[in-house]
Amino acid sequence: MAVCIVALFLAGAAFIAWQWFGIRSTMVHNLLTQARMIASNSKAALSFKDAEDAKGVLQSLKAEPSVVFGGIYTKDGETFATYNRNDYELWKVKPGKLQKKGASFNKEFLTIFEPIAVEAEETGTVCLRSDLVPLDTMLKNNISIMFTVLLVASLVAYLMSSGLQGIISKPVLDLAKIAKIVSEKKEYSVRAAKHSSDEIGILIEAFNEMLNQIQKRDFALVNTNEELEKRVEERTTELRQEIVVRRKAEEELAATVKKLAISNRELREFTRIAAHDLKTPVRGISILSDWISEDYAKKFDIIGRENGRLLAVRAKRMNDLLDSIIQYSQLTLTDYKKEKLDLNILVNTTIESINSPDNIEIIVENKLPVIFGVRKFISQIFENLLSNAIKHMDKPVGRVRIECTEEDDYWQFKISDNGPGIEERYFDKIFEIFQILSIRDETESIGIGLPIVKKIIEMYEGRIWVQSTPGQGSTFFFTLPKKESEEIEHAAAELQTGVIG
Amino acid sequence: MLQQNYKPVLLVEDDTVDAMAVEKAFKHLNIKNKLAHTTNGEEALEYLKNTDNTKPGIIFLDLNMPKMGGIEFMKVIKADDNLKKIPVVILTTSKTEQDRVKTFDLRIAGYIMKPMYQNSLIEMIDKIHQYWEMTIFPDDY
Numbered sequence A: 001m002a003v004c005i006v007a008l009f010l011a012g013a014a015f016i017a018w019q020w021f022g023i024r025s026t027m028v029h030n031l032l033t034q035a036r037m038i039a040s041n042s043k044a045a046l047s048f049k050d051a052e053d054a055k056g057v058l059q060s061l062k063a064e065p066s067v068v069f070g071g072i073y074t075k076d077g078e079t080f081a082t083y084n085r086n087d088y089e090l091w092k093v094k095p096g097k098l099q100k101k102g103a104s105f106n107k108e109f110l111t112i113f114e115p116i117a118v119e120a121e122e123t124g125t126v127c128l129r130s131d132l133v134p135l136d137t138m139l140k141n142n143i144s145i146m147f148t149v150l151l152v153a154s155l156v157a158y159l160m161s162s163g164l165q166g167i168i169s170k171p172v173l174d175l176a177k178i179a180k181i182v183s184e185k186k187e188y189s190v191r192a193a194k195h196s197s198d199e200i201g202i203l204i205e206a207f208n209e210m211l212n213q214i215q216k217r218d219f220a221l222v223n224t225n226e227e228l229e230k231r232v233e234e235r236t237t238e239l240r241q242e243i244v245v246r247r248k249a250e251e252e253l254a255a256t257v258k259k260l261a262i263s264n265r266e267l268r269e270f271t272r273i274a275a276h277d278l279k280t281p282v283r284g285i286s287i288l289s290d291w292i293s294e295d296y297a298k299k300f301d302i303i304g305r306e307n308g309r310l311l312a313v314r315a316k317r318m319n320d321l322l323d324s325i326i327q328y329s330q331l332t333l334t335d336y337k338k339e340k341l342d343l344n345i346l347v348n349t350t351i352e353s354i355n356s357p358d359n360i361e362i363i364v365e366n367k368l369p370v371i372f373g374v375r376k377f378i379s380q381i382f383e384n385l386l387s388n389a390i391k392h393m394d395k396p397v398g399r400v401r402i403e404c405t406e407e408d409d410y411w412q413f414k415i416s417d418n419g420p421g422i423e424e425r426y427f428d429k430i431f432e433i434f435q436i437l438s439i440r441d442e443t444e445s446i447g448i449g450l451p452i453v454k455k456i457i458e459m460y461e462g463r464i465w466v467q468s469t470p471g472q473g474s475t476f477f478f479t480l481p482k483k484e485s486e487e488i489e490h491a492a493a494e495l496q497t498g499v500i501g
Numbered sequence B: 001m002l003q004q005n006y007k008p009v010l011l012v013e014d015d016t017v018d019a020m021a022v023e024k025a026f027k028h029l030n031i032k033n034k035l036a037h038t039t040n041g042e043e044a045l046e047y048l049k050n051t052d053n054t055k056p057g058i059i060f061l062d063l064n065m066p067k068m069g070g071i072e073f074m075k076v077i078k079a080d081d082n083l084k085k086i087p088v089v090i091l092t093t094s095k096t097e098q099d100r101v102k103t104f105d106l107r108i109a110g111y112i113m114k115p116m117y118q119n120s121l122i123e124m125i126d127k128i129h130q131y132w133e134m135t136i137f138p139d140d141y
Helices: A002-041 A043-047 A052-062 A135-183 A201-297 A301-328 A343-354 A376-394 A449-459 A485-497 B016-031 B041-049 B069-080 B097-105 B116-132
Strands: A068-072 A080-083 A102-105 A111-119 A119-133 A337-340 A361-363 A370-374 A398-406 A410-417 A464-469 A473-481 B009-012 B035-038 B058-061 B087-092 B110-113
Touching: A002 A043, A002 A052, A002 A068, A002 A102, A002 A111, A002 A135, A043 A052, A043 A068, A043 A111, A043 A376, A052 A068, A052 A080, A102 B058, A135 A201, A201 A301, A201 A410, A201 B016, A301 A449, A337 A343, A337 A376, A343 A361, A343 A376, A343 B116, A361 A376, A370 A376, A376 A410, A376 A449, A376 A473, A449 A464, A449 A473, A485 B035, B009 B016, B009 B041, B016 B035, B016 B116, B035 B041, B041 B069, B058 B069, B069 B087, B069 B097, B110 B116
Parallel strands: A361 A398, B009 B035, B009 B058, B058 B087, B087 B110
Antiparallel strands: A068 A080, A068 A119, A102 A111, A111 A119, A337 A370, A398 A410, A410 A473, A464 A473
């Protein structure tokens, strides 16, 4: 709107200025023409020095209301004839100020000087002066008109723009406002009001349709969200319950494990004490039977002496059995010192301590590893297996081989001999407690050696098994896991003592 | 056994047969030292505290006895300035590591497993006798 007004104003001002200059030049032109006419008409009067004539010529200026003064001067500058408009008396061009030719404006008047010439000889000067009334009038009129037009145009423009605003801008701004509300407040239920059926109206319709869609989607989304949340909550509740149940089960399990561990310990302790206490009377039996045999041997017949001997043998067997029971029951990883064991050294020490007969050679085939364990138990494994091989050796030249291979998680050991071998149906039986494969009286063996080895290996979570060809020999395989024995000791300890953690 | 005055040997053993076996061994070996027999730690302490009795040159001590066992007995005498110097040899059926550790901690002079056979016992007593025979005790023992 302001732009409009400024533009109009500038246009108006420019027009007025143009007009002003135009009128001025027209005025000059007109006055000059008049001056020239008078100059022409007063040539004769001047030449003949007829002042009356000249005056009469000047009188024609009356017809021009804006001319206030007219004067004819001799070429010397002396006043020849003058004319005044009625109200104008004041100024007469002083001869001193006379000019020959020219037009000039001052604040109040336009003054023209035009030379009078007869055949190119200057004879005098005409001076005309008019007021600026037309100019003023024109200016006033034009300015008024301009302002009026400005006003009217502005009004019209204002009305038009208001109207247009109402038709174009406002709906668009409204639309923008609504869009802003939608995006800021997430209010999808608002709609733009449609006021017209033109392009704006179409835009508004499309906008509203879009909002419809958005609202629907939003609604669906919220629904799905709520649905999901509900499901998550249900599931969480389910899971929580599951956890409670599971935790309870775990606690019960832990309690049971603890009870078992305690029970194990008590059982071991009981076994040890019982076996130990049983040994005393057994020893008494043995010693007494000794004395009886010795002191009263002469009084016995051959059957008596044989019975005495059998009695002694049985007493000894019982003692050995009790010793085995004690040894077996004490196999536990707790309370025993675990250390790094270099098997090369340990096995060789064991071989030396076994003191094998000259006809049996025991050879370690390859380098043995360094493992972590209880010295007493690991030694026992090799001691029992080697003793067994020696005890049962039936060949004139006995060969026992010890070998070790490395696997990912464990070491695998192999002890093979060229002894009598074992029949396949007994492969498992030999590891059972107190199972002996020959008649009891013919052997001193209790049958605890291999079960002890098996128990020790299983304590370390390894495996033991045998391969054999009867008549040719046997090979005992066993594995010892590599895993950080600390873990095993710890886990086993928990189980044995009932102390968890 | 112990040359100068044939100091007595104190046997602390609750089992009749085991005690008889030791006595028989002494007899068989013709050991001159008197064998005093008490059946548990308490009795043994009484015997030692009794000034009528000569301080034994060696104590054969069983571990598992009623009223006061071997280890308890040892703790008492080793705390006694007068009695702590008596050498103690354990004669027991127990092979357990704990017993061995505890008794060694109490500074025993020997730990022997009671054998099943009389002959073995005689051999053992003989060896102990021959060994301790060589020791010269202080005058104010």
